[in-house]
Amino acid sequence: MGVTPLIWIITIAVTVAFFIWEFYAHVRTPHEPSIAEAAKWSVFYITLALIFGVGVGMVSGWQFGGEYFAGYLTEKALSVDNVFVFLLIMTAFAVPKMYQQKVLLIGIAIALVMRGIFIAVGATLISNFSWVFYIFGALLLVLAYRQAFASHDTDPQNIGIVKFARRHLPFVDQYHGDKLSVKIDGKRFFTPMLLVIVAIGFVDLIFAVDSIPAIYGLTEEAYIVFTANAFALMGLRQLYFLIGGLLERLIYLAQGLAVILAFIGLKLISHALKINELPFINGGEPVKWIPEIPIWFSLGFIATTIIVATVLSLLKTRKTAKATPEVTEEKTEEVAS
Template sequence: MQITPLVWIITIAVTIAFFVYEFFAHVRKPHEPTIGESARWSAFYIGLALLFGVGIGVVSGWTYGGEYFAGYLTEKALSIDNLFVFLIVMTGFAVPRMYQQKVLMIGIVIALILRGGFIAVGAALIENLSWIFYIFGALLLFLAYRQAFSDHESDPANGRFMKLVRRVLPVTDEYHGDRLTVKKDGTRFITPMMLTIIAIGFIDLIFAVDSIPAIYGLTNEAYIVFTANAFALMGLRQLFFLIGGLLSRLVYLAQGLAVILAFIGVKLVFHALHVNELPFINGGEPVEWIPEIPIWFSLLFIAATITVATVASLLKTRGDRVRAEQAADAGQDAPSDDSARPTDR
């Protein structure tokens, strides 16, 4: 896939333009987006991402198109998991609803910048060190295990990192609109708004470690890696307000993502064996008999896993709600101890 510097410049410029427009058109003035507004923009960005993937398939071939769609699906699923943690952070810091857009916008921009840096590093490593696929594969298998048993009930707002930040920086206890700092008695303090953004930036760094090796397990093309990440992050702010209530119902999302990460980890190890140059593995020769997992199978596997995790989550939460309602009804219908006790004669 031949991508000229001009194409890179145009792509990055258009991506920046979208975020600048979002800030001035939607985020600059604090407000809580309506469901209709969130739905329209979410549909727009998802449609734009799909159209871009079709364009890659038509211009560069459907092998690259398939790699883009597999990468986009994976990054979108990881981004939704990211949203879940954002929700926990903003709840922990009690961010007013009307200011949450600004926090999300800054958090998403930080995520894109961090991922851009990781993409550049990953591309350089892959270009010069073929054995890096072993490292990426092992990392994803570890992350898959961690993801499967992750505890979303923890409170990032009061974790060790944020406690350290509070000790180092002067912090106010109350919000001052959407301001990040405020001056009191000649001293500059940071507000809980800034603390929230610091927490989300730190979480973005952790999530970048997950997402970049994952998508490099699906494609070696840095351009596809970048655009899939950019489109996965575009519209994430609107998606947060659209499915905010649904996030708590996706109880099997972490397990679904763990399966995807483990699958890509195995795929990376298989690929590493195919391009093996390590002298202590097969005498430094490629291992020919291990099959390469085709991109069409990866795309189907990722899509099926996301679908199964979503449907299973919704069925479980619906069943739990029905059982809770039945238990509540049974409790109301049951006679009390006093009414059930025979009266003395």
């Protein structure tokens, strides 16, 4: 793709600038964003991501443009699951809505740093060890299975790192605005806000394990991996406030993401077989008969899976909502009789 160090520096600088601007323009003054505000900025970031993808296609070719769009779509889908867990954490710790923006922005910044580290490590491994595709593929298949049968019932306050922080640091039970610590009677205490950020940071690390191998199954270009992740995360704060209520209706989201992860996992393993160098597989020779899955097919498969999971979820929850009043009426009649 021919990305120079200067382009990398400019890209990272612009990304950091966006986060700084987000803080001063939207987060510095605590408030709960309206649906209109969240929708407006969500559209802005999605449009920005699409324009960037078109730019990649026009400058570097549509093979790379397709890889970017497939990666961005995958990361955006995974980020919706990320939003759901953020919502659970905010609820478990009873974070006042007016302070949730700051927590989200810090959490998203941590997520981008975590993924940046994973991207660098992944790029190094891929460039030096072709067999790493086997590991990434197997990891995604395991994660797909766990995603399909995932349960979000775990109390975020019982996360090991949160319990460790409670045991070893002095905490107060009340929030003091959006402060992470407060001085009481000359002694420094931490507020529950720090625990929330610790929990979100830990979740970000877990999600990085999912997302980075997944996108490396669609492209080997570290620049595309980084930019797709950056754009997916940029609009995550607004997405949280925009679809917070809708998340409960996306009951098949986990299964849809599991299908995507499994597909990419199989794609990684097939790619590993095509470039195989392991002596105990096919005598150390590439398995040439395996067909290459084109990027247009991957993009279409991912988009179709997301659409099907969303439509089926909405149809199911709508049907359940219609059936619920009927059941309630029957019970009322029984009590009355």
